[in-house]
Amino acid sequence: MPFYGSINPVVQCLHVSRGNCAQRRSARLRLHWPGPQVEAFESKLKDWVTSPHVLTLNSGTSALHLALRLAGVEHGDEVISTAMTCMATNVPILANGARIVWADINPKTGNLCPKSVAEKITPKTKAIVCVDWGGYPCDFTELRAIADQHKIALIEDAAHAFGATYKNQKMAALPDFTTFSFQAIKHVTTVDGGAHLPVGRGLQTGQAFEVVRNRPRRPPEGLPLRRGCP
Known part of the structure; x- marks a missing residue:
């Protein structure tokens, strides 16, 4: 698929010569503070999923955590979910203080x-x-109707479904929030990582999303590099 080639900038920043300590430290910092490679990846991903907002994070779990926060999930709330998934889908619900x-x-x-x-x-x-188990899309038409009727958020864990379509639409078209995982065994991998896409009613959280989106994109000036090479 054409999109796979677009992750090359991200992959390249991981291939650092073992013989150059300074280069390795610099690469480590670039991984902690998103730089041009990550920005290029986000841009390509945004075009591919046709979403106006894409935010890459350190994991798909973090992407789900952010989706729950932007959906207003707080301590004492309830979130309907599935046990047919990796525990990483449901840990963010508990981390937000909600009940599964x-x-x-x-x-x-x-x-x-x-x-x-x-x-x-x-x-x-x-x-x-909801989780697209084994890459098979959920019943989004019915789930969307339920969510709209009760004015609650529909969050899709699409870790299994990168590249899948539902009724000729990309997977990010119907939920309020879609999350992807780029962990080592996923269809597209950055060794680890994830992406958060607010769509549908999720775009109403645009202001809150932009606060997160405009996080520092470079290491703070004067940050000392760790001495020595592991």
Whole structure:
């Protein structure tokens, strides 16, 4: 796929000569503070998913955590999710102080069953987190209708579904927030990393998103480099 070639700038910053300590320290700093390689990757990813906002993070888990925060999930809220996933999908719910409410799955797909999700809605429900199990898209039309009816956020963990489509639309088209993982065993990998895409109603969080998006993009001036090479 043409997109795969666009991650070369990110991959190149990881291939640093073992014989040059200063170069290795510099590369380590560039990994901690996003630089031109990361900005190029974000730009290519934005074009590919046709989303106006893309933010790369250190992991898909962090991307989910950010989505929950921007969705307004707080201590005491409830988030409907699936147990048919890696624990990294649900840890951010607990980290935000919310309670996980398990919904059943469709035995044919492994994805959340919309009927079960609807039955789990309470006045405390703040969001639905769905996972495209094995890359098979969730029932977004039905989940979107449930989320809109109850005015709650629909968050997609698309770690399995990079490049998948739903009714001829990219995976980031229907949820309020879509998250990707670029961990080592994913379709596209940056060794580790993730991306957060606010779409749909998630764009209403634009101001909050831009506060995060405009984080420092370079190391602070005068930051000392760690001595020695591991």
